[in-house]
Amino acid sequence: MDVVQEVLEKHRKELDKYKPITVEKHLECRLDVGTLLITDPNDLDDRQIASAEKENYLRALTRDNTQLLVNAIWELNTERVDESIVAKLPEPTTVLPRMRKPPGPRVLTKWEKFAKEKGITKKKKEKKTYDEVLDKWVPTYGFKRAEAEQNKDWVLEVPQNVDPNTDMFQKKMDLRNEKVAKNEIQRMKNIVRAKKIEMPRSGYLGPEAATSSQLLTAVTVAKSSTASVGKFQNKLPKEREARGLGVKELIPGAKRKQSHIADQPEKEANLDLIKSVLNKKPKLDVEKAISLQKQDERLARDAESGNKPAKKSSKKGKGSRKAVGKKPKGNRGQRAPGKKAAAGRKRR
Amino acid sequence: MSLLRIRKPKTRKGKKVLLAREPQLVEPARTMVFLDGRKCGGNVKQCMKDLQQLKKPLVKVLNRKNDITPFDDPSSLEFLAMKNDAAQFAFGSTSKKRPDNIVLGRIFENEILDMFELGIKRYLSISDFKNEKIGTCVKPCLVFNGPKWAQTEELRRLRNLFIDTFHREKVESIRLQGIEHVLSFTVTDDMNILMRSYQILLKKSGQKTPRIELEEIGPSADFSIRRTKIASEDLYKQSRKQPKQLKVTKKKNITTDGLGNTKGRVHLGKQETGSIQTRRVKALKKTPEEKRADRQKKKVALKAAAIEALTASG
Structure with missing residues (x-):
């Protein structure tokens, strides 16, 4: 101890x-x-x-x-x-704010989404393909592809239906540039879709970017977007309306109807219409004419021989009912709401 | 009037830069961007230089004067932080109205999360202390003194900002001899913040754990809190949200013992002894008497059931 x-x-x-x-x-x-x-x-x-x-x-x-x-x-x-x-230090208990939000899953592009739905898988292209014209193996993409194409298409045919003076090389280049631009726009659209921003198809681009005429159009369209097509909307003093044929034509992306107003003066247009009706000549249907002729001949022959044409059974049946008046038109032609249908089968 | 083009990177380096600006699962250590205001000199300049010294190499120093007022219009500040991929900023300025002013803040999603305007009341820089210096890239210990740190939301956020600024980066392990720097922040009753920086000297104590002595190495500053802007509760919560993928999910029935052996427990479910095929033995077969008895029993049970059913219906 x-x-x-x-x-x-x-x-x-x-x-x-x-x-x-x-x-x-x-x-x-x-x-x-x-x-x-x-x-x-x-x-x-x-x-x-x-x-x-x-x-x-x-x-x-x-x-x-x-x-x-x-x-x-x-x-x-x-x-x-x-x-x-x-x-060895333990895990910190103090939670510090992040610099950015945690990343979410990558948003698919429109094509990727479609391909996934349809089960389309990407096919891998060969890096080089054999070109019969050049008698060489030519890269399908990337380095030296353009050069190979230039060698191959050193001359281009001008098709018969175009102006013989067109520059086909320029045309080819334009086509390519157009494709590139289209692709760029689609890329933008995919970005917009991924960021979930509401974007108009065209036209109005938001208060920061829009021009005054675009703003005016937007206001006009918005005002007419009521049940009564904006008839009872109040107007501001000195308010202008966007110019256009109508509200529908102002909406970006909406289909444009052809105007009934032509360049021709009204009187002339109407006269033309009348003339076209009056100058109508009956159409000659040769087959119909032949069949009519044949029928006439047959009737004449029957009368000569004294034989009466075989009478159809008088029994009333579904098939025997004669068509009286006009055949009803299904969803075609003008309806005259005031008029009662003069003839025809009464449908229940 | 044109759509803002979102450019595709043309070079590999450009791609790298853009990728670094995208949200990441594990974020790298925070860099701090240092900006000068319209006028920036004297104590503020010295203070900024010392902060850079403390934060090296996680700094980005911009030397031009900037006509920015962070509390009125922070947009250009946010832009500069975004361009430099910095999560924090220090903005120094001095004016008649606010002499020796330093604004410390941090960024979330390219916008200012919170910022604090500190006025320097007294300042002693690192060079004012004539003694041995510590090396760069030393992870400091952080000490917060005073009961006030936890009392108001503003001070809690400021404390969090100081931790965020000075903890450098998250580490898994630390060399014991490498613990040689301590930063202390004391909040007094009149809401002044006293920042001190000491070197740790490890002395013998006769035990495994050493006895500690401190030696002041600077910078040493007394700050007063001027204007503040703190994030709303929602935004702050959002910014602290950690990605789900990083959460450690506990695996059931797996344990590790002291020797490092992993042990698993397996559940087999109920065994159906009635239906499984077993070996047939003659001795276990039923005798004709037993079979007869069984049949009889079944018959009696059926009869009883029938009678019961009849009485119930009648």
């Missing part, structure tokens, strides 16, 4: 040589070892902070708190890496 006492005594004496590593705190400090952070909620000594001893006080306070943090770090699991001792 004496030995134990002695050893303990010796150890205590040894410890007395050094300053302590323990720290007394009234309230417990909050530690986040993962970020090497300690928050001390204990009250400060106001008198010391106001006095000249401020710096010493702050240093002592910080020392105590750092000691607490260091004590916690030294208790962590350690390992040896390249002649130095490394402590």
Whole structure:
């Protein structure tokens, strides 16, 4: 027993040589070892902070708190890496704001979506294909493809139906540029769709980008978008209306109806109409004429021979019903709502 | 009147830059962009330089003067931060109305999340302390003293901003000898923030854990809080939302013991002993007497059921 006492005594004496590593705190400090952070909620000594001893006080306070943090770090699991001792830090508990929102799944383009629905998979093209004209293996895309194409199409035929002076090379280039532009627009549209921004098909582009005439059009269209086509909408003083044939024509992307007003003066147009009706000549249908002729001949022959034509059975049946008057037209022609249908089968 | 073109990168480097500006699952360490205001000199300039020293190499320093008032119109500030792919900014300026003014803030989704205007009341730079310096890229310990840090929302956010600014980056492990720097932030009752920076000296304590002594190395500053702009509760919550993919899902029935062996527990479900095929043994077969008894029993049960059904219907 004496030995134990002695050893303990010796150890205590040894410890007395050094300053302590323990720290007394009234309230417990909050530690986040993962970020090497300690928050001390204990009250400060106001008198010391106001006095000249401020710096010493702050240093002592910080020392105590750092000691607490260091004590916690030294208790962590350690390992040896390249002649130095490394402590494994736990996951930080302090949540810091991110710089950007977490990324979501990539939005598919219109084509990708369609292809997925239909189960279309991408076919990989061969990097090089054999060209019979050039008698060479030619790249399908990328490096030296354009050169190969130029070699192949060193001359272009002008088709018969176009002007013989057209530059077919220029035409080819234009076609290509058009394709590139179309592709670019589609890319933009995909971006817009991915960002879920409402965009008009064309025309009005929002208050920042639109011109005054576009704004005017937008206002006119908006005002007429009521149940009564904007008939009872109030007008501002000096308000202008967008010019156009009508509201429908102003809506971007809406189908344009052909105007009934032509360049011709009205009188002339009407006269033309009458003339075209009056000058109509009956059409000659040769087959019909032949069949009529044949029927006449047959009737004449029958009368000569005294035979009466075979009478159809007088029994009333579905098939025997004679068609009286006009055949009803299904969904065709003008309806005359005032007039009662003069003839025809009464339908129930 | 033209659509803002969203350009496709033409070079590999340009693509890299654009990709870095897109949202990422694990974000890199935050860089801080340093900007000068209309006038920026004296203590503010010195303070900015020291902050750069502390944050190196995660800094982007812009040396031109900027005619920006962050609290009135932050748009050009946001633009500059976006261009430099910086998550934080420090904006220094000095004027008659607000002498020695430094604005610290951070960005979320290319817009300012929160910013704090601090007035420098007293400043001692790193060069004012004549002693041994610590190396760069040292992850500092952060100490927050005073009960006020947790009391108001503004101070909580400011504390978070300080942590965000100075914690450098998240690390998995740390070299024990590398813990040599501590930054202390004390908030006093009159709402002043005292920032001190000390070097940690590890002394013998007769135990495994060393005894610590501190030596001031600067910078040392007394800040007063001027104007502040903090994010709304919703936005702040949104900005702290972590991606789902990073969440560790707990796997059931798998444990690791002290020796590092992984053990799994397997559930087999109920065994259907009645229906499984077993070996047929003659001894287990039923005798004719037993069969007869069974049949009789069944008959009696059926009769009883029929009588019951009849009485119920009648």
